[in-house]
Amino acid sequence: MIALASAPPSSTPSPVATTLPTLADLLDVELRALSADLPPALWERVLVGPIRDLLARPAKQFRAQLLAAGWALAGGGRSGPPDALVAAIEVLHAGSLVIDDIEDQAEERRGDVALHRRYGLPVALNAGNWMYFWAFSLVERAPADDATRRELQRAMLRGILDCHAGQALDVGQDVTQIERAQLRTVVARSTSLKSGSLTRLATELGAIAAGASADRLAAIAEFGAALGLGLQMLDDVGSITSEQRIGKCREDLLQLRPTWPWVWASESADDASWHRIVRWARQVAARHEDPLPLARTLGLHAQRVGRADVTRQLDRALAIARDICATTNPEAYAAVEREVRRLEVSYG
Secondary structure: OEEOOOOOOOOOOOOOOOEEEEHHHHHHHHHHHHOOOOOHHHHHHHHHHHHHHHHOOOOOOHHHHHHHHHHHHOOOOOOOOOHHHHHHHHHHHHHHHHHHHHHHOOOEEOOEEOHHHHHOHHHHHHHHHHHHHHHHHHHHOOOOOHHHHHHHHHHHHHHHHHHHHHHHHHHOOOHHHOOHHHHHHHHHHHHHHHHHHHHHHHHHHHHHHOOOOHHHHHHHHHHHHHHHHHHHHHHHHHHHHOOOOHHHHHHHHHOOOOOHHHHHHHHHOOHHHHHHHHHHHHHHHHHOOOOHHHHHHHHHHHHHHHHHHHHHHHHHHHHHHHHHHOOOOHHHHHHHHHHHHHHHHHHO
């Protein structure tokens, strides 16, 4: 299994071992190819350096773990999935973070300055897009027959298209303009496309590489999608209820993005309280006021109903995994359950 630039922030041992090469090594291969007729320092400045910066920062790496989970659930061997696929899903995710930060006008990413703030928007935008295509290139290097490689590439393409559709729902709407009764549907669809598609893709890549049957592949993909939805809900809870992470929701509130705390407030607040929150949010956004008092109000609703919602969704995902292999491969299911619970702690 490929080792990323740094270990996950959680001290809990991951169920999936990691070995060399690193993403930095793979990036150096690209640098050597680019430097055939131009000096490496030039490429470091305009492309490779910003990417190296991002990949060197601490990351949860759970998409790599989910790819390994898809491999295990499909009955793959103990050697684990191909390194190239693990690298591809992490690179794809990293590229999406760069683009997401630009769209959110974010200040930070992975404990440091966001790439577009440090290197400028044009360089960061190009680097994020380059990582999308680098991910496809890495998939091409995976040891697989032509039919399997085509299936892997199709899954990649569908996953990226879905992620961008979900992002459109996220960045293109004012949450205060969405009908209260439609909020859950809109946010669930956006989350399923934007976050669920990437976790689904991670499990699909592992299952495809392991030679999963069509039925098992569909079930594994369903598990990945359900887990991705649950983890986004969990992230939204943590970012608005934890004092250590409450700043994370600042951008979403100032830009009136439709997120899960809005769903939970819409379902638990009385009419008067709901209309007051909506008016307050519009004022905060229009005047660019400090959104943290609003965040704490939404956080009360998230604590009241959000935590239970998250638990139900994560349990649903685990039930799918259990149905896939609890009797035929209980070891694989146990590893998946441990990983989900690890993520639950690290996000919450």
